[in-house]
Amino acid sequence: MINVKALKSAIPSVKRIASFNWLVLSLLLNACAVRSVYIPVSQNTPLFDSSKVLQASAYIGANHIEAQAAFNPVKKLGVCANINYGSGISIYDVAVGTYAYNKSAHWRYEVYGGYGYNSNFAFQTANYNSLIKQPIKNYEIKSFYDKMYLQPAIGYFNSIKMYKLSYSFSLSARISALYYKIYSFKEIDDEATKLSGQTVYLTDKNYNNSFLYLLEPCFTNKVGIKNFYAILQFQGFIPYSEQIDVSNTVFSQGILMSVGLQYNFVFKRK
Secondary structure (H helix, E strand, O other): OOOHHHHHHHOOOHHHHHHHHHHHHHHHHHHOOOOOOOOOOOOOOOOOOOOEEEEEEEEEOOOEEEEEEEEEEEOOEEEEEEEEEEOOEEEEEEEEEEEEEOOOOOEEEEEEEEEEEEEEEEEEEEOOOOOOOOOOEEEEEEEEEEEEEEEEEEEEEEEEHHHOEEEEEEEEEEEEEEEEEEEEEEEEEHHHHHHHOOOOEEEEEEOOOEEEEEEEEEEEEEEEEOOEEEEEEEEEOEEEOOOOOHHHOOOOOOEEEEEEEEEEEEEEOO
């Protein structure tokens, strides 16, 4: 006889399949700014060599535009700037650091220290598929915070002369201390609110003047022709805080995938 119980456990339910598809879709769409208490931004990893270069990069998502610049005005000194702007999102930061490279400049190293100001306000409705059987929720998010960070990186650079292509890959890790002047996260049960006539909160969290610490390991790949480069970047998030309960923040889907373009203005070649 067929063991029906074992067969049922072996076949994933529609709910589990729908949940998995939702997770995959979230990862694919994560190039957009995550509407959470923390807005992750792409890491700026110029990894200069002996040439004097101004790097300009841009990333475009569904609800934001992100621009980056990096310049090495003097030997061993680099300056970076990032701007991320969108609906309810304003992020500005600057960083200063130093860099080095081996004799062939195939391997390059850098470390930057930065400071940024961030604001994020969002009110959105999550309309869940009926197969998942979850209530419609409204999210109200408000966060204003300062970010101080240290970002070391190492990268490998080379070229394919036959195709006139250059490429690089790098590993970096941004270590941040986020100081929240204001942090408010509210999760509202839309259906229950309509029935009761008053706001029904599933989650109502407020943490002001609080710190959150963050480790963001990152892999960046660049492929270019002459001065133009295509960028593909994957970044993860590891949050920690004794003052903020990160389990109630819709922090992020765990991975940020960023796709962008870069142009190098070369002032002095090696």
